[in-house]
Amino acid sequence: MVVWERSSVTAGALARRGFGDGKRAERLLADAGLDLERDTGAVDALGAAADPDLALLGLSRLAESEPDPEALRAALREEPDLRDRLARVLGASVALTDHLVRHSGEWRELRGADSMRVPSAAELRAGMLHVVGADPDNTPAPVADAGSEDPDSRSHALRVGYRRRVLRLAARDLTGTGTLDTTSAELADLAAATLEAALAIARARLPQAAEQCRVAVIGMGKCGGRELNYVSDVDVVLVAEPTDAAPDEQAAMRAAAELASAMMRIPAETDGEGTLWQVDAALRPEGKNGPLVRPLHSHVAYYERWAKTWEFQALLKARPLAGDAELGRAYCDAVAPLVWAAAGKPNFVEDVQAMRRRVVAHIPASESGREIKLGEGGLRDIEFSVQLLQLVHGRGDTSLRCGGTLEALEALSAGGYVGRADAAGLCRAYRFLRRVEHLLQLYRLRRTHVLPDSTDEQGAQHLRRLGRALGFTADPTGELLAAWRQVAGEVRRLHEKLFYQPLLHAVARLPEDEVRLGHEQARDRLEALGFADPAGALRHLESLTSGVSRRAAIQRTLLPVMLGWFADAPDPDAGLLGFRQVSEALGTTPWYLRLLRDDVRVAERMATLLGTSRYVTELLLRAPESVAILADDADLVQRPAATLRAEADSALRRHDSAENAVAAVRALRRRELLRTATADLLGVAGVAEVGSALTTVTAVTVEAALRAAHARVAGEFGGELPTRLCVVAMGRFGGGELSYGSDADVVFVHEPRPGTGTATATEAANALVRELSRLLAMPAADPPLHLDTDLRPEGKNGPVVRTLDSYAAYYRNWAAVWESQALLRAAPVAGDSEVGERFVALADRLRYPQDxxxxxxxxxxxxxxxxxxxxxxxxxxxxxxxxxxxxxxxxxxxxxxxxxxxxxxxxxxxxxxxxxxxxxxxxxxxxxxxxxxxxxxxxxxxxxxxxxxxxxxxxxxxxxxxxxxxxxxxxxxxxxxxxxxxxxxxxxxxxxxxxxxxxxxxxxxxxxxxxxx
Incomplete structure (x- = not known):
C-alpha cells in the first residue's frame, strides 16, 4: 500500500511537469536509472523540453545503449548546461536521438562551453576535410585519404561527422544560444564544407578525372544566400576549366562532369546514417536538359543570350561553395553585371510576378492552408518581394547586392526602398516562419514545410510540440496556429504592397544609364527631356538627393522616374521647382516620402499637377500636407455641404477672435479649392461637379464668416442686432456655376426687427456687411474671397444693403429688364432663412412674370x-x-x-x-x-x-x-x-x-x- 501511494505521488508530480502519462514516465525514469527526488534537475529539464515524453523516451534509449550509463547519469546530475541541451535535443528531434543512440558517447559533444561556440566557415571546412582524411591546406584541390578497403568508409565518416556538427548546432538553436541568422549561416557553411569534403572523396576515387580539370561549385538559393534549412536541397551550378593535363576542353568537361556527379552522389547516399540532403543542379543553364558542367565562357554566353528572368533571380544568391576558389570568384564576377542589368529587360517585373502566381497555383488544395513556404503569406512571398526589389533597385545601388533575405531587407530599409515598419514586420515574420520550418524539419531531419494537420491525432501532437518549442505554454497548439495566421496575413499584405508596387515597373523601365544619373548624365538627360533650364533643374535635383539621409535616398529612387513625368507636363521646370518646394516644406515628415514611394501614382500625379498648374502649385505650397489627397480618388470627390458646415462650425468654436476663426474657415476653403482643382485636372470631376464644389465651399465660407461678423457687430450694438440679414447669391454664384477666378456676386437684404427704426436697422446691416467683407478679404496666407455687389438695384450707384420693403418698392416701380434677368439666378446662401424665403417670393414675381x-x-x-x-x-x-x-x-x-x-x-x-x-x-x-x-x-x-x-x-x-x-x-x-x-x-x-x-x-x-x- 505504501509503495502504491508513493508511486501515485510520483506519477502525479511527473504529470504536473508536463509528461503526458505519469506512470509511463515513472517507468522510463527507472529504466534510465533516475529518481524524481534525487534527480529533480534532470526531470525538470526533460519537462521543459518541447515534448517531455519524447525526451524521456530518448533518454531511456540513450541510457540503454550507453556502455557507461553511470557516467551519463552523473553528468545529468552535475552538469546543468549539458542536461538542458541534451533534454532539448531529445525532446525535439527523433533523428538526432537516433544518432546519439547509434554512437555511444556522442552526448559528450554537448558538454562544455566549446560546444556552444559558433564555428567559422574555415573551421567547418577544415573539420570536414579532416574527417575524410584530406589536407585542408591543399587549397587548390584537397584529396581524401583512401582509408580502409571499404570504398564507402570515407563517405560514411563524412555523414557521421556532419550529424555530429548538426547535433551541436541544434543544441545551440534549441536552447536559444544561437539565433536564426547564425543557425542558417552555419548550416550553409556546413553544407559547403561537406561538398568540399565530398569533392575530395570524388578526387580520390577518380584521380585521372581530377587531374584534367578545375571544378568550382557555385551555391545558389538558400545555401548561396547563407540561409539554409536543416534539411533542404543544396542548389548548385558547376563550372570547370581544363588543366594542362587535359587533351582538350571537351575531355576536360567530361572529366569534370564525372567528378561532379561523384561529388553530388555522396551527400545523397543512404546507409545507417541516412541521407543528408540532395544536391540539385537544376538551376544550371538549360536546366536538366543542359550539360551538368560548363566552362566559364559558356556560362557567360548563355546568360548573355538565352537566360530567362527566373535564372537571373536565381543567380542573385550565387557564391562559391567548394572546389577551385579562384574559378568560383571568376564565375561570380562574370555573371554579376548580367544579374544587375536583368531588371531592364522587357516585362522583367511582370515575369517575376507571374512566376510567383504560378507557384501558388500549383500548391495542392489539401496543403494550401498549411504551407509555410510556398503558400500565400509564406516564406516565398517574403523572398520574392525582397528579390524583386533588389533586382530592380540594385542596378544603381550596390548596397542592395547581397544574398541573404534578412540582410537585403535591412539594406532596402536603410536605402528607403521599404518603410522601416514594413521591413521590421517582414523580418519578424521571416524569422518566425523560418523558425517553424526549422523545428518541423529537425524532428526527423526530413525536408518538409507543411504544418501538421490539427484534425489528425499525430498531427495535433506534433503541433503541440512545435508550439512548446516556440515558447507557447498556455495553449501551445492554439497559440501557434493563431500566430501563424496573424503572420501569414501580415506577410500577404506587405507582399502585395511591395511586390506589386507600381514604382517597380517604373524604375525597371528606365534605361540602365538613367537609374542613377551622374552630374553630366543628368544635365544631358534634363536637356533631352525638354527642361528649359537644365542647370537650374540640376540644382533642384542636387538639393533633393544630396546627402546620406533616408529622405535623400528615397528621392534618388523617385526622381529618375519622375523626370519623365515632369517632362510630359507642359512646364517641366516649374514642376520640378514646385516638387522641391513642397518636399522642403514637408521636410522630414515621415509619411510624405513613404507615400510617394509606396504609391507611385501620387508621385506621378504630383509631377503632372505641379508641371501643369501654377494655381495648384500655389495652393499646395500653402498647405503641403494636402498632397495626401492624391492617394485616393475618393478624397477628390466633392464633400457634402453638411460636412463642410460642420468643419466650419468647429473652426468658429475653436477660436476666440473673429479674425482667427475666419482665417481657419478660409483655410478650409483653400483645401477644398485644391481638392476641386486637382480633381478637375486629373479628370475625376467634370465642369458641373467643379461648379457645384466651388459654389458649395464659397457658400459655406460666406455663411461662417457672416456668423463671426454677426457675433462681433452684435456686441457693438448691445448684444443683439436690430435687424435680420440675408446674403443672396447672384450670377454664377447663385447658379451653382462658380469658376476658380469668379468673385462671389451677392446682394444683401435685411428686415428690421419689430420696434426698430429703419435707419438704425440699416446702420447695423451696413456694419455687418462691412465686417463680413473685411474678414473675407483681410490679408492672409489663403486666397481672399471678394463679394461683388454690382448686381444690386441701381448697380454701383445704389445702396449696398436694402430692406426687404425697399427691394419691393424698387422692383415695383423702377426695376429694369436686366434686373429681372439677373434675378433668375438669385438664391439665398447665408443669414436669416426667413428673410431669404421672402426675398425669393418677391424675386419670383419679377423673374417668372405671370403672363x-x-x-x-x-x-x-x-x-x-x-x-x-x-x-x-x-x-x-x-x-x-x-x-x-x-x-x-x-x-x-x-x-x-x-x-x-x-x-x-x-x-x-x-x-x-x-x-x-x-x-x-x-x-x-x-x-x-x-x-x-x-x-x-x-x-x-x-x-x-x-x-x-x-x-x-x-x-x-x-x-x-x-x-x-x-x-x-x-x-x-x-x-x-x-x-x-x-x-x-x-x-x-x-x-x-x-x-x-x-x-x-x-x-x-x-x-x-x-x-x-
Missing part, C-alpha cells in the same frame, strides 16, 4: 445683348476665342437659356431653376428646344466653362480668352487632355479648331432661339 415677358422687354433684352457684345468685349480680343462674351460662348448660351425662362417659366415650373444646364435640359424635355440644339448649346457651354477654368489653373490668374501666347496655349491644351501626335495637328491647334467648331454651332442655335419671335 410671360412682354415683346418690349424681349426687344430690350436683345438690345442689351448686342450692346454688351459691342462694348464689353475687350479691345483686340478675338470674338471667336473669348469664352465669356465671344460668339457661342458662355454669355450666348446663358442669355438664350434665360430668355426661355423669362418667356415660359410662369407656365413651366421646371424652368424655375438657377442653373444653365438644368434650364436647357428642361427646355428640351418640354419641347422648347430641339434635342440636337439643346445638346449643341450644352456642349459649347461646358467647353467654354472648362477652358475658362483651366486658363486660371494653368496661368494662376484669371483669363477669359484662349491665350494668344503659343507656349501658354499649348500648356492649356495639354491640361485639357490634348496630346501632341506626329500624325495630327498640334495639340494647341486642335484645341482651337474644336473650340471654334463647338461655339460656331452654338452661335447658330443661339441666334435662332434668341431672335426667334
Amino acid at each position: 410671360g415677358v412682354s415683346t418690349t422687354a424681349v426687344r430690350e433684352i436683345r438690345r442689351l445683348k448686342a450692346r454688351m457684345e459691342a462694348e464689353r468685349l475687350p479691345r483686340g480680343a478675338d470674338p471667336t476665342l473669348h469664352t465669356k462674351l465671344g460668339r457661342g460662348g458662355l454669355s450666348d448660351v446663358e442669355w438664350a437659356a434665360q430668355l426661355l425662362q423669362l418667356r415660359h417659366a410662369h407656365e413651366l415650373p421646371g424652368l424655375r431653376t438657377t442653373g444653365t444646364l438644368e434650364v436647357l435640359d428642361v427646355a428640351v424635355s418640354e419641347g422648347l428646344l430641339a434635342a440636337e440644339d439643346g445638346a449643341t448649346l450644352a456642349t459649347a457651354w461646358r467647353l467654354a466653362a472648362h477652358v475658362r477654368g483651366t486658363v486660371m489653373l494653368v496661368r494662376g490668374k484669371a483669363g477669359d480668352s484662349l491665350p494668344s501666347n503659343v507656349r501658354e496655349r499649348s500648356a492649356l491644351a495639354q491640361a485639357l487632355g490634348y496630346r501632341q501626335d506626329e500624325d495630327t495637328e498640334g495639340a494647341a491647334e486642335q484645341l482651337v479648331q474644336d473650340y471654334r467648331q463647338a461655339t460656331r454651332r452654338a452661335r447658330a442655335v443661339m441666334e435662332r432661339v434668341f431672335y426667334d419671335d
Whole structure:
C-alpha cells in the first residue's frame, strides 16, 4: 500500500511537469536509472523540453545503449548546461536521438562551453576535410585519404561527422544560444564544407578525372544566400576549366562532369546514417536538359543570350561553395553585371510576378492552408518581394547586392526602398516562419514545410510540440496556429504592397544609364527631356538627393522616374521647382516620402499637377500636407455641404477672435479649392461637379464668416442686432456655376426687427456687411474671397444693403429688364432663412412674370445683348476665342437659356431653376428646344466653362480668352487632355479648331432661339 501511494505521488508530480502519462514516465525514469527526488534537475529539464515524453523516451534509449550509463547519469546530475541541451535535443528531434543512440558517447559533444561556440566557415571546412582524411591546406584541390578497403568508409565518416556538427548546432538553436541568422549561416557553411569534403572523396576515387580539370561549385538559393534549412536541397551550378593535363576542353568537361556527379552522389547516399540532403543542379543553364558542367565562357554566353528572368533571380544568391576558389570568384564576377542589368529587360517585373502566381497555383488544395513556404503569406512571398526589389533597385545601388533575405531587407530599409515598419514586420515574420520550418524539419531531419494537420491525432501532437518549442505554454497548439495566421496575413499584405508596387515597373523601365544619373548624365538627360533650364533643374535635383539621409535616398529612387513625368507636363521646370518646394516644406515628415514611394501614382500625379498648374502649385505650397489627397480618388470627390458646415462650425468654436476663426474657415476653403482643382485636372470631376464644389465651399465660407461678423457687430450694438440679414447669391454664384477666378456676386437684404427704426436697422446691416467683407478679404496666407455687389438695384450707384420693403418698392416701380434677368439666378446662401424665403417670393414675381415677358422687354433684352457684345468685349480680343462674351460662348448660351425662362417659366415650373444646364435640359424635355440644339448649346457651354477654368489653373490668374501666347496655349491644351501626335495637328491647334467648331454651332442655335419671335 505504501509503495502504491508513493508511486501515485510520483506519477502525479511527473504529470504536473508536463509528461503526458505519469506512470509511463515513472517507468522510463527507472529504466534510465533516475529518481524524481534525487534527480529533480534532470526531470525538470526533460519537462521543459518541447515534448517531455519524447525526451524521456530518448533518454531511456540513450541510457540503454550507453556502455557507461553511470557516467551519463552523473553528468545529468552535475552538469546543468549539458542536461538542458541534451533534454532539448531529445525532446525535439527523433533523428538526432537516433544518432546519439547509434554512437555511444556522442552526448559528450554537448558538454562544455566549446560546444556552444559558433564555428567559422574555415573551421567547418577544415573539420570536414579532416574527417575524410584530406589536407585542408591543399587549397587548390584537397584529396581524401583512401582509408580502409571499404570504398564507402570515407563517405560514411563524412555523414557521421556532419550529424555530429548538426547535433551541436541544434543544441545551440534549441536552447536559444544561437539565433536564426547564425543557425542558417552555419548550416550553409556546413553544407559547403561537406561538398568540399565530398569533392575530395570524388578526387580520390577518380584521380585521372581530377587531374584534367578545375571544378568550382557555385551555391545558389538558400545555401548561396547563407540561409539554409536543416534539411533542404543544396542548389548548385558547376563550372570547370581544363588543366594542362587535359587533351582538350571537351575531355576536360567530361572529366569534370564525372567528378561532379561523384561529388553530388555522396551527400545523397543512404546507409545507417541516412541521407543528408540532395544536391540539385537544376538551376544550371538549360536546366536538366543542359550539360551538368560548363566552362566559364559558356556560362557567360548563355546568360548573355538565352537566360530567362527566373535564372537571373536565381543567380542573385550565387557564391562559391567548394572546389577551385579562384574559378568560383571568376564565375561570380562574370555573371554579376548580367544579374544587375536583368531588371531592364522587357516585362522583367511582370515575369517575376507571374512566376510567383504560378507557384501558388500549383500548391495542392489539401496543403494550401498549411504551407509555410510556398503558400500565400509564406516564406516565398517574403523572398520574392525582397528579390524583386533588389533586382530592380540594385542596378544603381550596390548596397542592395547581397544574398541573404534578412540582410537585403535591412539594406532596402536603410536605402528607403521599404518603410522601416514594413521591413521590421517582414523580418519578424521571416524569422518566425523560418523558425517553424526549422523545428518541423529537425524532428526527423526530413525536408518538409507543411504544418501538421490539427484534425489528425499525430498531427495535433506534433503541433503541440512545435508550439512548446516556440515558447507557447498556455495553449501551445492554439497559440501557434493563431500566430501563424496573424503572420501569414501580415506577410500577404506587405507582399502585395511591395511586390506589386507600381514604382517597380517604373524604375525597371528606365534605361540602365538613367537609374542613377551622374552630374553630366543628368544635365544631358534634363536637356533631352525638354527642361528649359537644365542647370537650374540640376540644382533642384542636387538639393533633393544630396546627402546620406533616408529622405535623400528615397528621392534618388523617385526622381529618375519622375523626370519623365515632369517632362510630359507642359512646364517641366516649374514642376520640378514646385516638387522641391513642397518636399522642403514637408521636410522630414515621415509619411510624405513613404507615400510617394509606396504609391507611385501620387508621385506621378504630383509631377503632372505641379508641371501643369501654377494655381495648384500655389495652393499646395500653402498647405503641403494636402498632397495626401492624391492617394485616393475618393478624397477628390466633392464633400457634402453638411460636412463642410460642420468643419466650419468647429473652426468658429475653436477660436476666440473673429479674425482667427475666419482665417481657419478660409483655410478650409483653400483645401477644398485644391481638392476641386486637382480633381478637375486629373479628370475625376467634370465642369458641373467643379461648379457645384466651388459654389458649395464659397457658400459655406460666406455663411461662417457672416456668423463671426454677426457675433462681433452684435456686441457693438448691445448684444443683439436690430435687424435680420440675408446674403443672396447672384450670377454664377447663385447658379451653382462658380469658376476658380469668379468673385462671389451677392446682394444683401435685411428686415428690421419689430420696434426698430429703419435707419438704425440699416446702420447695423451696413456694419455687418462691412465686417463680413473685411474678414473675407483681410490679408492672409489663403486666397481672399471678394463679394461683388454690382448686381444690386441701381448697380454701383445704389445702396449696398436694402430692406426687404425697399427691394419691393424698387422692383415695383423702377426695376429694369436686366434686373429681372439677373434675378433668375438669385438664391439665398447665408443669414436669416426667413428673410431669404421672402426675398425669393418677391424675386419670383419679377423673374417668372405671370403672363410671360412682354415683346418690349424681349426687344430690350436683345438690345442689351448686342450692346454688351459691342462694348464689353475687350479691345483686340478675338470674338471667336473669348469664352465669356465671344460668339457661342458662355454669355450666348446663358442669355438664350434665360430668355426661355423669362418667356415660359410662369407656365413651366421646371424652368424655375438657377442653373444653365438644368434650364436647357428642361427646355428640351418640354419641347422648347430641339434635342440636337439643346445638346449643341450644352456642349459649347461646358467647353467654354472648362477652358475658362483651366486658363486660371494653368496661368494662376484669371483669363477669359484662349491665350494668344503659343507656349501658354499649348500648356492649356495639354491640361485639357490634348496630346501632341506626329500624325495630327498640334495639340494647341486642335484645341482651337474644336473650340471654334463647338461655339460656331452654338452661335447658330443661339441666334435662332434668341431672335426667334
